[in-house]
Amino acid sequence: MSGSKKEQRAARERLRAEREAAARKAKVRGRILVAGAIVSSLALAGGVAWYVTQPTADAAASEGPLVTPAHTSEDGLVVPYGKADSKHVLTVWVDPRCPYCAGAEVGLGKTMKQQADEGKYRIEYHFATFLDGSLGGKGSKRAVNALGAAANESPEKFMEYLGVLYANHPEKETDDKFGSTATLLELADQVEGLRTPAFNKAVKELTYMPWVEKVSQQFYEQNINGTPTVLIDGKKIRVNSGKGIESISPERFTELVDEYIK
Numbered sequence: 001m002s003g004s005k006k007e008q009r010a011a012r013e014r015l016r017a018e019r020e021a022a023a024r025k026a027k028v029r030g031r032i033l034v035a036g037a038i039v040s041s042l043a044l045a046g047g048v049a050w051y052v053t054q055p056t057a058d059a060a061a062s063e064g065p066l067v068t069p070a071h072t073s074e075d076g077l078v079v080p081y082g083k084a085d086s087k088h089v090l091t092v093w094v095d096p097r098c099p100y101c102a103g104a105e106v107g108l109g110k111t112m113k114q115q116a117d118e119g120k121y122r123i124e125y126h127f128a129t130f131l132d133g134s135l136g137g138k139g140s141k142r143a144v145n146a147l148g149a150a151a152n153e154s155p156e157k158f159m160e161y162l163g164v165l166y167a168n169h170p171e172k173e174t175d176d177k178f179g180s181t182a183t184l185l186e187l188a189d190q191v192e193g194l195r196t197p198a199f200n201k202a203v204k205e206l207t208y209m210p211w212v213e214k215v216s217q218q219f220y221e222q223n224i225n226g227t228p229t230v231l232i233d234g235k236k237i238r239v240n241s242g243k244g245i246e247s248i249s250p251e252r253f254t255e256l257v258d259e260y261i262k
Helices: 005-040 042-062 099-117 130-135 139-153 155-167 181-188 197-205 209-221 250-260
Strands: 079-081 089-094 122-127 229-232 235-237
Touching: 042 139, 042 209, 079 139, 079 155, 089 099, 099 122, 099 155, 099 250, 122 209, 130 139, 139 155, 139 181, 139 197, 139 209, 155 181, 181 197, 229 250, 235 250
Parallel strands: 089 122
Antiparallel strands: 079 122, 089 229, 229 235
């Protein structure tokens, strides 16, 4: 974590710049789409109006009251999974739009969950949303909001939903698939019992957006350089194989964990 107020101020400035850049991109896209709508048809203009107002809705939600999901820890900054009294901690940083995070989750997610269930370690999930600022769009933040809604239901439903999102991840990070509320709700149908009225409301109304902003800030304040970042008791494990987004094997992952927790 940053060790000085100066570094923390710098991190806040980076986040503010990211938000402003995303807002400028959204504004430019909105102007282009509206112009096209006027030329083409009134019906299309109606669709564009919905698109253009969405960034405003997201920004307004982010400025709302802070609601922290249940089943979180460390002042709501972490979504834990596993036995609270585990001696070891597996720390996982992910951005929902990150294809390499998807590769790691698809390849290693079941192994991590199984080992946490066995008490080998407790998993602590942290979230980044920097790809929204880098690429434009809102999929990272909306997906984290939905994951917060899942965590509020139960740790088990959070884990299942995280797996479903990454199993249905778009091939390209430029595809803002998770920016669609309908998509996030449709994918939630794959998790038995997740689509409660509270979950649906939180996803549709972006209830946890202020929390999303709070947890996202930690990515900068703790100087995490990219995602996925996975550490066992603070020691980094490289989980990607170097072959595209493919992860290392579950066997190799287990070997590395065992080496560090001896």
